[in-house]
Amino acid sequence: MNDLTRCVITPKVKMEGFDPLGPAIHRASTIVFENAAAYANRLERGPDGYSYGLYGTPTTRTLERKLSELERGGRTLLVPSGQAANTIAMLAFLRAGDKVLIADTVYPPMRDFADSDLPKFGVTVDYYDPTSPAEVERLIDERTRIVWCESPGSTTMEVQDLPKIAEIAHRYGALVGCDNTWATPLNFKPLMHGADIVTEALTKYVAGHSDVLMGSISVSDEAHFLTIRSSMGRLGIGVSPDDASLVLRGMETLGVRMKHAHEGAMAAIDWLQGHLLVERVLYPALVDCPGHDIWKRDFLGASGVFSVIFVPEAVEHVSAALDALETFAIGASWGGTRSLVAPMPVKVNRTATKWIGNDLVLRVSIGLEAHEDLMADLQRMLRTIEMRIATGLSRAVPHSAAR
């Protein structure tokens, strides 16, 4: 053999006896076949066989299997982001003339997709109050193909009565999809509560280190799996085994990370709720959170993401106060090791329900830092607001106070 050829042809080394705990990264576009007949008949390998890198590698299949087990679903498909999980779950099933009902509290890019893209395909979109199965009943009809849930809802944390919504949707022959990113499959299993499709932004808690984007779609029904899988093949969507291995590594510590984040969230919330500048904290584990009873009935725990509503006089100072934070970082996404805050507008993202009160909600994601450092940082933030209000007040009444 010529050296040039030796450079190209990779010898097979012995694998027997090599049994590491970490899953291997199998990179591939091409997968070779033992003979021409095997290549010609490659479709006969079915969805569990290997024929081309786009359709799955042992690394991606390993992650899919782990997710299927956690979700208590039969099948999982990996896609390049959480947003892709949601859009592909819809596109695979929708056709012109269909209608979709979407929870008013849906992740904002999903609303954008539903408003900008679905009408181009002749699909009608309607939004419903996430806390009202009765509104789903009022809006649904025989054309409705998908009822989309996100529980709890993005930013404002309303927990949905998934079993009740699923009962209504199934009576009309509609599928129920649920974005489960906040809870993760550790804390909620939508497929066991009536959903036909569950999506996760693995980007958040499951990967857990703010360095990879990935989403998953899990279903119980084999026919639904095949529908989504063939759609993905035609659209050319798959994920990198390197990224899948990062998610696999992150998932091993999901349980302990979630526990630490939840405990940190409870400590922070306890303190925030007692503060005069905080009007309200939104978090499904709190008794006054819309749908708290449903959370208690259906969920197995809470993550470390919650939202803070400030009293009206504090709102204009929040942005300056965020700049005083030292441990928390300011940024989108959540569920990583680093604690994050992100100010979120709500009103622009609500059409079926009215958001009453001030339009600034601070989303907080507790990470893996020491709880005391996070508490000190939150205190620093609220002291900054207090000082700014105090300065403003003394300017508004310049002499009366002195006299």
Ligand SMILES: *Cc1c(COP(=O)(O)O)cnc(C)c1O
């Ligand atoms: C972040 C998020 C997504 C999107 O995930 P990406 O991987 O960032 O695309 C979808 N749904 C919810 C509820 C999210 O919070």
